[in-house]
Amino acid sequence: MFDNTFLNAQHVAVLEHWDRRGFRSRANLLATIVDQLPETAELAKQKTLLRALLAKADGLDQADTLLGPTGESNVLYLAGRGDTLVYGSETTSPLAILGLVVAALMTGNAVILHAPYHADWAEQVCRLLYQVGVPSNILTLSQDDSLEQLLATQTLKLMCAACGVLETIDLGRQLAAREGVLVPLVTEIDSVQCSHLLQPDFLWRFVTEKTRTINTTAVGGNASLLALGSASI
Amino acid sequence: MFKTSDILDPAYLNQGAASLWANISPLYAADESVILRDLMRLATPQGNELAKSEQRATTLIEHVRANAGAIHMIDALLLEYSLDTREGILLMCLAEALMRIPDADTADALIRDKLSVADWKQHLSHSDSLLVNMSTWGLLLTGKVVTMDEREDGSPSSIINQLLNRMSEPVIRKVMQQAMKIMGHQFVLGQDMPEAFKCGKPYRAKGYTYSFDMLGEAALTQSDANHYFNDYWQAIQFVGQQQAKFPNEIPASVSIKLSALHPRYEVLQQAREMNELLITVLKLVSHARNLNVAITIDAEEADRLELSLQLFEQLYRHPQTKGWKGLGLVVQAYSKRALPVLAWLAALAQDVGDRIPVRLVKGAYWDTEIKLCQQKGLSGYPVFTRKEGTDVSYLACARFLLSEHLRGLIWPQFASHNAHTLAAIMAMAQHNRFEFQRLHGMGDALHDQVIQQSGVITRIYAPVGNHKDLLPYLVRRLLENGANSSFVHRLADQRCPVAELVQHPYEVLKSRKTLYNPQIPLPSQIFGAQRVNSSSPNIAIHSQWQPFNAAVKAHLNRQWQATALVNGQAVTEHSQMISVSSPANRTITVGTAHFVNASVVEQALQTASTFAPEWQATPVEQRADFIRQLGNLLETHQAELIALCQLEAGKTVQDAIDEVREAVDFCRYYAQQAEQLCAQPETWLDLSGQQVKAQRLGRGVLVCISPWNFPLAIFLGQITAALVTGNTVIAKPAEQTSLIAHRAIELLLSTGIPSGAIQLLLGDGATVGTLLTRDPRVQGVVFTGSTETAQRINRNLSQRDCPPALLIAETGGQNAMFVDSTALPEQVVKDVVLSGFASAGQRCSALRILCVQRDIADRILDLLSGAMQELRVGDPLLLATDVGPVIDETAQQGLLKHIEQMKQRARLIAQTPLPATCDKGTFVAPTAFEIQSISELGREQFGPIVHVLRYEARELDRLIDAINATGYGLTLGIHSRNEHTAAHIEARAKVGNTYINRNQIGAMVGVQPFGGQGLSGTGPKAGGCHYLPRFTHLVALES
CATH class of the missing domain: 3.20.20.220 (TIM Barrel)
Structure with missing residues (x-):
């Protein structure tokens, strides 16, 4: 079961390293699969989708320096949420599943992929991702466990689903029944055009925000303020 | 004049x-x-x-x-390493901290931290002073030696380099300490x-x-x-x-x-x-x-x-x-x-x-x-x-x-x-x-x-005095002398x-x-053209305190009446009247509140859902204008709101001021952000390369469920965010602070905002909250409160036969602070007292677990114990009161029970005395315990209780893992002069807000966006740039 895997220190360390790599670096890595994707009828769309998603990396990498009182630095930046279950239902296409997997990986998460109705395709994609350097601790293909079992994964932080509207209701109920962390559900219900995945702020749902405030005066930061007081203007 | x-x-x-x-x-x-x-x-x-x-x-x-002898070596050193250079700042930081560090490992790490990142080479042979040039050589070589066990990418290098580094560390440490003493001698x-x-x-x-x-x-x-x-x-x-x-x-x-x-x-x-x-x-x-x-x-x-x-x-x-x-x-x-x-x-x-x-x-x-x-x-x-x-x-x-x-x-x-x-x-x-x-x-x-x-x-x-006491003084002198612009500096510069x-x-x-x-x-202008900063009197200044105090006093004997407000009308029928008393003194009645029943909840839902399309279609500028007006009104009515916060929520004077300020900031920040976000349609390309043009619109009816600990700021923060983005709102404040909520909505309605946009329901969670969160007309819930309640809301929402609703939940935290031996103990203790005991510890961000490096723990605990004896607990109306009451008897009993349990199994470090005047209210004495392990803690204790844990420097990562393993991730404090250490802890900790070398409470709107992860919340952060987009959805415009 994934609990054992995900609770172990090695997984934690690999996930931290993956998260710290940065969005652009992960996007560059993931971009190398675009031209190697398995042949399907929607290959062109898949390539367009991945390119569009990976192009957002720079924006996500950009830490916001926030205006505030002097003597402090305040920065808002983004990080992956952690262990993410990506589920592809029977009714959906590989296109939406691929989009969610790549989005989740690019945003610094570890992915458990469960797409039993697209088993062969999922296996090919995972193999490809491993080949280009996605660590095996970061991407796990899980076709044998049931969705219920996977939803019980203790360390789960995010659930992504490519499915129909009615399934989202059921998934929402199952997630809400869990104890512990509230696991957000991110869905792509448009398996043909992936119209949600392409929206400008959709990837923000895959990440968590971190604010870092430093009292810079404790490490010499007041020197620049003092210089301002002597400015010749 | x-x-x-x-x-x-x-x-x-x-x-x-x-x-x-x-x-x-x-x-x-x-x-x-x-x-x-x-x-x-x-x-x-x-x-x-x-x-x-x-x-x-x-x-x-x-x-x-x-005069050849007029320029001291130290002047020449400061001339070369002025505070306009990175190297100058690093030397000053080293001088500030090195001599107080008791353990060799941390001292060596600090030297490495400061000397390895600077460009000493550029200072070589710059100065006319032989001593300065020799020092530069020393710093350059030391910088090289201390990084010998790292490759350029930071990975470990050869064994020989590591050995050389380890062998040279005691020598370098001694030399650096001696250098700092020489600098000290200049000024002592x-x-x-x-x-x-x-x-x-x-x-x-x-x-x-x-x-x-x-x-x-x-x-x-x-x-x-x-x-x-x-x-x-x-x-x-x-x-x-x-x-x-x-x-x-x-x-x-x-x-x-x-x-x-x-x-x-x-x-x-x-x-x-x-x-x-x-x-x-x-x-x-x-x-x-x-x-x-x-x-x-x-x-x-x-x-x-x-x-x-x-x-x-x-x-x-x-x-x-x-x-x-x-x-x-x-x-x-x-x-x-x-x-x-x-x-x-x-x-x-x-x-x-x-x-x-x-x-x-x-x-x-x-x-x-x-x-x-x-x-x-x-x-x-x-x-x-x-x-x-x-x-x-x-x-x-x-x-x-x-x-x-x-x-x-x-x-x-x-x-x-x-x-x-x-x-x-x-x-x-x-x-x-x-x-x-x-x-x-x-x-x-x-x-x-x-x-x-x-x-x-x-x-x-x-x-x-001795060198240990010199450090803050030394920094002031270095700051005076070291800046390029200072006279002393320019005098030495030929x-x-x-x-x-x-x-x-x-x-x-x-x-x-x-x-x-x-x-x-x-x-007032620090945010530039974006918005006006919220204002405050300085209560330490007589000329500002006097008129402010008089204005607040004028409201202290008032009786407030609170009712539900549905479609702008006060609802007293179908309701139960509750008497509201002050947590500081239960014999003081502050007013009455009418708690509603199910029929009023239905009226509110009907009104909010009926009006939703019209409000959604209202231009964002108009919506923002109502919210800005509210911000201004809050400042106009500051005295009354402060009096209410003190009487109904037990807030101290400064806490009450900060509460109103935060609410004002939310209004101005969200108004500005919404205009930026919603004014223009957004465009992107679809998979066929066609441009999609979409407008951000409100989601519909949002329910805002807010806590009693920030009865105005969080209450209005949620509501204004939802309203300004085009959602109609049903607000359900905590029952303990109904009066404040009612007055705030009265002020909001007085801006002229349509009454269909905002409904206020007073009552308990079981009646009002449950009905609201199970209703399919509700498109989302914004909640701040306990993790357990957030889970209940999530389950209620999920039981509906409609697509999953938005849930933004901001919950509690087991917030830690790490203190290593480079930290300044006096600053640490001031920040611990403020972070742990201000607002009687009733802040989501409050410090719960203080982790202190063993080498300095005794000194820190002595100081903490002494400082806690100086705190004043009591009537929040008094200016001298540091810590007011907790909100009610349930909270008080829970905290007292925890204190009694901890007394059995942990060492009591200190407990602030409670004066007899506290008998009439629900007070809990600020208390600090020393524990042996994080596992001794159960759930978050939402009150003035700090648990202290000693740790060995080498156990730092294990401790970070243990804190992460609690599952909570809201705030974190770090006190360290070693910037590498601080950055390492910050990067590894799974928390939403990290504060380095300061207290860990009092996040400013738009400056420190606030919210956690894991058990501490879903995100996005309140008061941040990603918050408002979650209140909207993008609707494609017809081409």
């Missing part, structure tokens, strides 16, 4: 001290341009003063520069009085005298205050004995800091100061008078000025002081109140009949003053924002002090290291009834010249033309476009 032109009239002082006192406080943050225009009249050079001062200053500078005369007296002998032979200062910063505990008292006592004793031995020498004096003599030297504790501190200082004064050793009371932060003057007056008028001319005071010229303070002191001397020695300094806390005012949103600064503004003020004050009618009233002592200032004073003076002062280790050559040329007495302010150094500040200031510094915006 105070006018400088009046004070040169001898009759002016005849008004008496009591009358002139009234001039001081109103100038606290007065218009800088107005004050400076006035001061410039007094500072204008008269007759040939301008030429004389320039000429004299030129001569002084030329003499100093011609001796480690004790005999040593100081001995070291001062050559200077006394030159004609100098001394004012000895006992090193040490503000006392946090009574024990520290006693220690400082003994130091001062001994110093006075010693100086008295030496005076008797050497009667022909100019008498030395002792400088004292009031903050060192009392653990709570603050305006808010005025009653204690005027009693306890007065007694303490009187003992020193009597002792000093008996030995005829003059005492000078040092100036400190601007908030303490009025208190220090009141204390001084009490001391000065005391029978024990009467007839003595030895009690003096320091006045800071950078203060806008400096001149009226001097006038008041002169009138006081005239009233009493004894001369007062007054040391005029420029002021050493300028950066702190600017920062605090911006943080607090005050109306202005208490200090001048330009250096030349301070210099003009200094000369204006000097002219007054040198005027003939002050003869016998004030003994002026001009402290400066600026050649022009000294020259200008000599040019102004028609007599020599004054003295100059300088700091030990600064301006030696300059003042040697002054003594030789003028014969004026010069006194050296000389710190005495490249700086003399003509630039002798410019009269009056001329310089006159040449500026504005008298104020345009690079330092007023506190």
Whole structure:
């Protein structure tokens, strides 16, 4: 079961390293699969989708320096949420599943992929991702466990689903029944055009925000303020 | 209104001290341009003063520069490593922390942290000083050696390099510590009085005298205050004995800091100061008078000025002081109140009949003053924002002090290291009834010249104490000397033309476009064009406190009535009336609240859903305008809201002010953000390459469920975010704070916002909350509160037969603070007390687990224990109260139960005493326990309880893992001067908000977006740029 895997220190360390790599670096890595994707009828769309998603990396990498009182630095930046279950239902296409997997990986998460109705395709994609350097601790293909079992994964932080509207209701109920962390559900219900995945702020749902405030005066930061007081203007 | 032109009239002082006192406080943050225009009249050079001062200053500078021995090694070092360089800052940081670190590993890590990141090579052979160049070589080599066990990418290098590094570390550490001691020696005369007296002998032979200062910063505990008292006592004793031995020498004096003599030297504790501190200082004064050793009371932060003057007056008028001319005071010229303070002191001397020695300094806390005012949103600064503004003020004050009618009233002592200032004073003076002062280790050559040329007495302010206590003082001196722009720095820099150094500040200031510094915006303007900062009175300043207090008091006896507000109408039918009492005193009734039943909930849902399309279609500018108006109204009604927060939620004065400010900030921030977000459609390409154009629209009906701990700020933060993005809102505040919620919605409705947009439902969660969160008309819930309630809401929402709704939940935290041995213990403890016990610990962000590196834990716990004894728990209406009540009996009983359980299995470090007056309210004494493991903690305890855990430096990562494993991830505090360590902890900790080297509460809207992860919340962060988009959805526009 994934609990054992995900609770172990090695997984934690690999996930931290993956998260710290940065969005652009992960996007560059993931971009190398675009031209190697398995042949399907929607290959062109898949390539367009991945390119569009990976192009957002720079924006996500950009830490916001926030205006505030002097003597402090305040920065808002983004990080992956952690262990993410990506589920592809029977009714959906590989296109939406691929989009969610790549989005989740690019945003610094570890992915458990469960797409039993697209088993062969999922296996090919995972193999490809491993080949280009996605660590095996970061991407796990899980076709044998049931969705219920996977939803019980203790360390789960995010659930992504490519499915129909009615399934989202059921998934929402199952997630809400869990104890512990509230696991957000991110869905792509448009398996043909992936119209949600392409929206400008959709990837923000895959990440968590971190604010870092430093009292810079404790490490010499007041020197620049003092210089301002002597400015010749 | 105070006018400088009046004070040169001898009759002016005849008004008496009591009358002139009234001039001081109103100038606290007065218009800088107005004050400076006035001061410039007094500072204008008269007759040939301008030429004389320039000429004299030129001569002084030329003499100093011609003297080969005038520039100390330390000056040359500071010249090369000025604070405008990264290397200069790193050296200063190393100097600040290295000597207090008890353990070798952490000391080595700090050296590595500071020396490995700088570019020492660029400083090689820059300086004319052999010593400086040698030091640079040393730093360069050390920087290389300390990074030998790392490759460029930070990965470990060869075994040989690692070994070499390990072997060299003790040597490097010793050398660096020695270097820091040398730097310390520059500014400290001796480690004790005999040593100081001995070291001062050559200077006394030159004609100098001394004012000895006992090193040490503000006392946090009574024990520290006693220690400082003994130091001062001994110093006075010693100086008295030496005076008797050497009667022909100019008498030395002792400088004292009031903050060192009392653990709570603050305006808010005025009653204690005027009693306890007065007694303490009187003992020193009597002792000093008996030995005829003059005492000078040092100036400190601007908030303490009025208190220090009141204390001084009490001391000065005391029978024990009467007839003595030895009690003096320091006045800071950078203060806008400096001149009226001097006038008041002169009138006081005239009233009493004894001369007062007054040391005029420029002021050493300028950066702190600017920062605090911006943080607090005050109306202005208490200090001048330009250096030349301070210099003009200094000369204006000097002219007054040198005027003939002050003869016998004030003994002026001009402290400066600026050649022009000294020259200008000599040019102004028609007599020599004054003295100059300088700091030990600064301006030696300059003042040697002054003594030789003028014969004026010069006194050296000389710190005495051990190196550990030197550090904060050393940093202040390095900051003064190290900046490129400082006079001391430019004097040592031969490249700086003399003509630039002798410019009269009056001329310089006159040449500026504005008298104020345009690079330092007023506190209200720090967010530039984006929005106006929320405002606050400074409750430590009499002229601001008085009207504010009167306005709040006018509401304290009111009775408020709260009802549900549905479609703008108060609902009293179908409701149950609840009496609301104060948590501080349950016998005080504050008002009544009508809790609704299911039928009212249905009315609210109907109204909100019916109006949703219309509100969604309302232009964002209009929506934002209503929200901005609300922000302004909150400020207009600040006094009433503060009174309500105090009475209904038990908030202390400052907490209540901050509460209203945060609400105002939310209104202004979200209004601005929404306009930016929603004004224009967004575009992107779809998979076929076609452009999609979409408009951001509100989702529909949102339910906002808010907590009692921020009954106005979080309540309105949620509502305004939802409204401004085009959602209709049903607000369900915590039942404990219904009155505040009702008043806030009344104000919102008074902006003219359509009544269909906002519905207020009062009642308990089980009735109102459950009905709302199970209703399919609701498109989302915004919730702040417990993790358990968030889970219940999530389950309720999921039971509906409709697509999953939006849920933004901000829940609690097991918030930790890491403190390593590079941290400054006094700063740590101040931040622990504030983070753990402010607001009675009832903040989501409050500190729960303090993790202290074992090597410094004893000292930290001693300080913490002492500081907790000084906290005042009680009636939040009183200014002196630090910690008010917890919200209700349920909360109180839960916390008390936890305390009892912890007493059985953990070591009680300290518990603040509860006065008997707390019996009528729901109070919990601030308590600190020492625990052995994180696993001893269960769920979050939402109150004033801090758990302390010692850790070994090498266990840091395991401890981070353990904190992460709690599952909570809201706030984290880090105290470390090692920036690598701080960055490492910050990066590894799974938390939403990390605060480094400060307290971990009080996130500012738009500055520190707030929210956690894991069990602490879903995100996005409130008060951040990603918050509002979640309240909207993008709807494609027809092409």
